[in-house]
Amino acid sequence: MYKEYSKYLKEKYGEKVYKLPISLKETNCPNRDGNISFGGCTYCGDEGVGFENLSANLSVKEQLLKNKEFISKKYKAKKFIAYFQSYSNTYIPTHLFKKYVNEAVLDDIVDISISTRPDCINEDYLNILKDIKDNHNLDITIELGLQTANYKTLNKINRGHTLAEYIEAVNIIKSYNFNVCTHIILNLPWDTIEDTIETAKIVSVLKTDFVKLHALYIEKNTILAKQYINNEFSMLPLDDYIEKVITFLEYLDPKIAIQRIIGRAPEEFTLFSNWGMSWWKIKEMIEQKMKEESRFQGRLFTYTNGKALKKFD
């Protein structure tokens, strides 16, 4: 029905591969420290959307080894992705970035994955990663938050960048032959189904490699939480989210691997999270509906390479 990232990894590396999250204490975000704005994205909490991580006071190597020991024991895992997850990891001095990413070059690491914002991409950081790729034969993935192609919604959630910065960032990253993973929030209350479709088309034509779909959750003590309490918007019903995920997948290039179709958020930190249901139950509901309605990823991927034309002459 859709191309699952876990299967993609298994095919590529010959066995299951696990992500090891890393936090850096120096990382911040230009959308929080005043460089672009002080407020940050309206939904952003204190941890910069990385609540599952170990303490940033541990070194990169310590975090990797600790997580690796735990995951190896639990799943008998042998291959890993070093995942720099919190905040914007290409928004630190380049000498520190170089030190940290090089610490992540360990024998059983197959990919270094860097989460950041589209407006924090520049060649100084990419050249450091290129050296690692060339010298150690590792894959490099850059995770970009786009959230939606609707630049008016991007403004409403105070992303601090528009669609153009995302397009430019993907083009630069692709010129290095790195992978791109794009984060999308599919139930932003200001987006319509047309925005969902356009977002799927944009990430497909830009040849992003992976997507990570999330449902919007409302973390306590955020700007979004205040707006929610003041009834400035209401959350869409679960059925809408399910329909948007399926429509998104139908328009998506079938070659793109899906890292997640629903995110996870701990209930104790949120006012609203996944309609009070577990993420895996929602995943099951999406898959069930796709099966019942014979819908699948790429079913409506008919808009590239001249395929949208009805007649050619």
Ligand code: SF4
């Ligand atoms: S880009 Fe990420 S870290 Fe920065 S404000 Fe937005 S959600 Fe928070």
